[in-house]
Amino acid sequence: xxxxxxxxxxxxxxxxxxxxxxxxxxxxxxxxxxxxxxxxxxxxxxxxxxxxxxxxxxxxxxxxxxxxxxxxxxxxxxxxxxxxxxxxxxxxxxxxxxxxxxxxxxxxxxxxxxxxxxxxxxxxxxxxxxxxxxxxxxxxxxxxxxxxxxxxxxxxxxxxxxxxxxxxxxxxxxxxxxxxxxxxxxxxxxxxxxxxxxxxxxxxxx
Numbered sequence: 001x002x003x004x005x006x007x008x009x010x011x012x013x014x015x016x017x018x019x020x021x022x023x024x025x026x027x028x029x030x031x032x033x034x035x036x037x038x039x040x041x042x043x044x045x046x047x048x049x050x051x052x053x054x055x056x057x058x059x060x061x062x063x064x065x066x067x068x069x070x071x072x073x074x075x076x077x078x079x080x081x082x083x084x085x086x087x088x089x090x091x092x093x094x095x096x097x098x099x100x101x102x103x104x105x106x107x108x109x110x111x112x113x114x115x116x117x118x119x120x121x122x123x124x125x126x127x128x129x130x131x132x133x134x135x136x137x138x139x140x141x142x143x144x145x146x147x148x149x150x151x152x153x154x155x156x157x158x159x160x161x162x163x164x165x166x167x168x169x170x171x172x173x174x175x176x177x178x179x180x181x182x183x184x185x186x187x188x189x190x191x192x193x194x195x196x197x198x199x200x201x202x203x204x205x206x
Contacts, residue, residue, distance in 0.1 A: 037162070043069045052070050052091070053066070065097075091106055114203045
């Protein structure tokens, strides 16, 4: 009886150890699993990718184009506490020139505070002054946008989706996003529109 009990305990220990090894393997796999590769053709044709910026380059030295696509399916709400919001999403920078053809995948996290949206600034200014100065509104909008961001590199691909090696030097500090930084600002606004169906600057904070 004692021998049978001892054998059973030994068997259960082995089963438990195997389960722990399998769980550890699954955890390691989750952290080392590569990102899903993307091709330029997918970016151009799939409805989940929104073109938010494009620029043609037709100079004597370089020709081609620069394109930025937002993956609207990747956007997730990290915080919803109006007038403050936080969103995270993935976008792709496509460089198509005679020198290189590359796709850079990046992840963008943005904090939004609609206390500083243009609509809120105009509304607040009219309460204080029925005829607010346009110059004052412009200065107020440029001094603080209400947006802060963190951007990190994720991966790099060729146009046919092959992964290319890259050196990651990511700064995870959040920095204010100025309205003059029109490209990133437009990406952040496109993320906001995708989730809330309104432009950030159209919302009046209550």
